Amino acid sequence: MVRAGSGGLVADDFVEKGLVGIGWGDIGTLDEYDKKSAIESAIREEYPDWPTGRHRSSSSQLQRFRLGLSVGDRVVTYDSSRRIYHVGTVESDYLHRPDLLPEYPNVRKVAWVGVVERDKLSVATRNTLGSTLTLFRLSESAADEIERALAGQAATPENDEEDADKDENTILADSKSRAIEFIKDRVNRLDANEMEQLVAGLLRAMGYKTRVSPTGADRGIDVMASPDGFGFESPRIVVEVKHRSSTAMGAQELRTFLGGRHDNDKGLYVSTGGFTKDARYEADRAKIPLMLMDLDELVSALLEYYENADAKTRTLLPLEKTYWPAWAD
Incomplete structure (x- = not known):
């Protein structure tokens, strides 16, 4: 060809x-x-x-x-x-x-x-x-x-139309799987600062206002999100972002993150290297509501809220929509 x-x-x-x-x-x-x-x-x-x-x-x-x-x-x-x-x-x-x-x-x-x-x-x-x-x-x-x-x-073939539906559905599933892997590859290439900005952009797309900590000591907070952007209004979400770690985040890292949290805080811990089983157990028994987000979960959330993303977020992760034929049941 x-x-x-x-x-x-x-x-x-x-x-x-x-x-x-x-x-x-x-x-x-x-x-x-x-x-x-x-x-x-x-x-x-x-x-x-x-x-x-x-x-x-x-x-x-x-x-x-x-x-x-x-x-x-x-x-x-x-x-x-x-x-x-x-x-x-x-x-x-x-x-x-x-x-x-x-x-x-x-x-x-x-x-x-x-x-x-x-x-x-x-x-x-x-x-x-x-x-x-x-x-x-x-x-x-x-x-x-x-x-x-x-x-x-x-x-x-006489059954070609039926085969078409089956084959196209298989191709669609394969295309979606490949697309998600490509998106994960693109996200993983961001540097640490860009990753923090991307997570902040996701939270803005979800309806929050955000503040990203300047480079340096952040006392376990990379991003803070709340309805007013200052953390005076609830919910106040404190976010830690760990990117490109060679090992999964463990329970000790989560305990350090949880150490300085207020009772009314909500926690989000993003690790593109994933989490250990003990870390997930630690999150379940944390004193505040705490969500763990690995690379798969981050990309899934980004795709869900991408339509609401602002220009800054779309620049970090440019995506375009692809249409596919649909059939009625």
């Missing part, structure tokens, strides 16, 4: 000009680079604001386009506006031809042989074709089904 830009924007150009192409034209011809690491260095220099993962992914795809395709290989590109896959055969080695399609100067000549309608493919195959990568290898089963469809031999 070689994607023709976002939404298959240049699929018609691919077919009309008899080629497939990919971008990253600012680094020039790939023939200048003797190995993948050289491509990655060029990309890093040309696009310094990109994250490291994007540098690596881009260099991998460029190297694969240059060396991973052979004359005679099948190639597919997708036109999402018409929901069709163009199928062709690679006819050339790698070429650098910005004159053919300036935005996609790294090309291979292709003889296009036909199209396959997306709706004619099984749900399983459609799911495997959903990657957003510019270039990726199809599974053997997906490639075989496309070849059969191209020959007019494929037919959508």
Whole structure:
């Protein structure tokens, strides 16, 4: 699969000009680079604001386009506006031809042989074709089904609609799980001060006003939250935030935190390293209401109240909403 830009924007150009192409034209011809690491260095220099993962992914795809395709290989590109896959055969080695399609100067000549309608493919195959990568290898089963469809031999199974619901629900569950792990990764990369600000932002999203202690001695209070922001009105929530600890917080740390609390205080102890069993037991028997929040629980709360989060909090943790088809029972 070689994607023709976002939404298959240049699929018609691919077919009309008899080629497939990919971008990253600012680094020039790939023939200048003797190995993948050289491509990655060029990309890093040309696009310094990109994250490291994007540098690596881009260099991998460029190297694969240059060396991973052979004359005679099948190639597919997708036109999402018409929901069709163009199928062709690679006819050339790698070429650098910005004159053919300036935005996609790294090309291979292709003889296009036909199209396959997306709706004619099984749900399983459609799911495997959903990657957003510019270039990726199809599974053997997906490639075989496309070849059969191209020959007019494929037919959508009678129970495909039922399978679609099952498969899409499985994909949704998997996507949610991955998304949460990515969010946890992002939260975990914050430094200690940013984590305190994030927890304060969560409390503001829940309707409280907050004060974050300045760096230095805080007598066991990193954040204080209350209806008035000064702690005069109840509930007065005192918060301790421990971030990037190599070990789970134990009972002794909780006892230290609880030592200076007033009878009417409410406690929140956030530890991205988690808590020991003894610590959770200590929290249950604490003299004041005390909630323990590990990384999983923190992210869960952030997702629940993110719609109410202010700009400062959203800057610390930028998230965007994704919509998914829903079915009535």
